[in-house]
Amino acid sequence: MSSNNQHLVQRLQSGDHSVISTLYDRYGDTLYGIVLRIVGQEDLAQDVIQESYVKIWKNAGRYDATQGTLFTWMLNICRNTAIDKTRSAHFRHKKKVHVVDDNINDHRNFAYEQKTDHIGLDEEVNNLEEKYRTVIDLIYFRGFTQREVVEQLNIPLGTVKSRVRIALRELRKKFLSDKTPLVILLSLYLI
């Protein structure tokens, strides 16, 4: 993990209040985007984010950097809070059925996907093939277990597992190599 993050963790675990503002600026938008996709309602998503950040603050001592990045840990808290909320709101089941009906078959139907105004988002996301994207979205964004993915997509567990592996490999390639072409172009330009 970057030393920058280590510094953030240190501030969080030593009880430095100001770190919450930094963590919000850095991760708030990304976490909100994911939570909104789980709960589907803006006011509910805002409650979830609020509750989650308070939990992050209160449970800071439980974060263990040897088990993964700070963002992953924060996302877990947000996702669990979101899933609890939808469960208590009695619409998890409904929502899941909804997922099968529309979203799996036509990913663009995700209610909030279109709201992002990153230029070229569609191209970027399309770099990950549909079948891998579906698996990652269900697991990473929605907190499905592999068994649930098996039921949802009606594919064998082995296939789910291998898609997870390939998806992660592709994502790593994509996000690590992102900067390389730019560097090459720049150095060519300088020569």
Next chain:
Amino acid sequence: MNKEQFLNTGLLEQYALGLTDAEESAVVEQHMERFPELRDELYAMQEALESYAKQYAIAPPDGVKTNIIQEVGDAAPRPRAGRGSANSLGFTWSKWLSYAALIALTIGYLYQSNRYQQSQQELRNTSVALRSCENQNTALKDNKRIYAFISNVETKPITLKGTSAHTDASAIVYWNEDSQQAYFFASALPEPPSNKQYQIWADVEGEMISIGLLDYQTQDLQKIDYIAHAESLNITLEPKGGSKKPTVSDLYVNAPI
């Protein structure tokens, strides 16, 4: 499992996504402990997922941040300053009474919330002190365990002597066949350059097996892996993070068991 076999299981990917059960997680954590580069691999995967998630980022409304900061900052709500007094001129007794009651309530509230904040502060101080006690307690327990280990009659101290290129170097390993444990103590190894690290190897039937990467800075005994039927122990200087095979030209100290 060696590193390649482990990577082929796909468990690290599953772990990165939080899909492993307790048993599988233990296996992953064990391997990350043994091959620290696997942990970098884990971080890289999770960072890639994070970058992926960023594409779906949506800014929440401004109020959310304010609420969070307020909730985290102080559990007790701050009393608001009183608003402008009423314009009506004719004060009746009932109005006087209600103002008096309001003032009394406000004073009571301020007093209570002040006391509440004080006790919150005390609670925070106490929990900080408690945490530091707990840390000391674990450190003490660790030391006691190490002491018991060294004073055990079955524990054999092995002095690793410097090779011809490094005659001044030496190190001690405490080896216990009975409890199958081993600890290392850097008695006299030269300080490694910042990009290098000492690695300790056990020779088992002619094959060198890594049993630990040594942290030069630590003054304490370090736990290393115990391997049955080891014939000798060898310490080499390797690039930071360790190597798969020992760099024989950089052998510093060794000893038969």
